Amino acid sequence: MCRPHCTVFSHLAAGATLLMAAALVPVLASTGDPAYQVIEATALLAALGTATGIRRTDAFEPRFMAGLVSATLVTGTALCLLVGPPGSARVVEPDPSGALLLGLGLATPVLLALDSRARRTRRRSARRTYAL
Numbered sequence: 714m715c716r717p718h719c720t721v722f723s724h725l726a727a728g729a730t731l732l733m734a735a736a737l738v739p740v741l742a743s744t745g746d747p748a749y750q751v752i753e754a755t756a757l758l759a760a761l762g763t764a765t766g767i768r769r770t771d772a773f774e775p776r777f778m779a780g781l782v783s784a785t786l787v788t789g790t791a792l793c794l795l796v797g798p799p800g801s802a803r804v805v806e807p808d809p810s811g812a813l814l815l816g817l818g819l820a821t822p823v824l825l826a827l828d829s830r831a832r833r834t835r836r837r838s839a840r841r842t843y844a845l
Contacts, residue, residue, distance in 0.1 A: 722828035727767040729817045729824060730779050733786060734760035736813045749798060756786060771832075776825050787818035 734757050741753040759782050766775025790811050 720828050720831040722824050722831055723767055726776075726779060726821055726824040726828055727764045729821045730760050730764040730767065730782065733782070733814060733817045733821070734764065736810045736817070737786075739810050740814075744798065746798065752789070756782065756789075760786075776828070779825060780822050783818040783821040786814050790814045790818070 737753055737757045737760065741750060741757060744750050744753060759778065763775050763778045763782055766772070767779060794807060794811060
């Protein structure tokens with residue numbers, strides 16, 4: 714059942730954040746550096762919590778966290794593709810999970826902005842229940 718704060722864009726943003734978490738699983742499995750594994754595991758847990766928060770509440774915090782998770786993953790993925798993973802001197806070849814992380818990381822803030830606009834429009838057009 715959809716709550717009153719749900720829009721199509723909030724569903725898509727939560728789904729994109731969940732897909733980012735799923736795309737982190739193969740990256741986490743293929744990483745050999747323990748420090749990098751901790752960073753990736755933290756991003757995975759943050760993405761899962763954020764997707765759940767967007768879906769369950771009408772709060773600013775999960776949406777803000779989705780923006781932070783997206784920015785972190787896009788920056789980290791771009792750095793890995795350009796410079797190489799931490800602790801290695803080689804540049805990695807682009808893989809499907811990296812492309813998926815970049816695409817979803819760039820799409821999530823756009824979906825959240827569209828969600829904010831849709832919720833603002835819905836709030837303005839809602840009938841007021843009390844006389845003011």
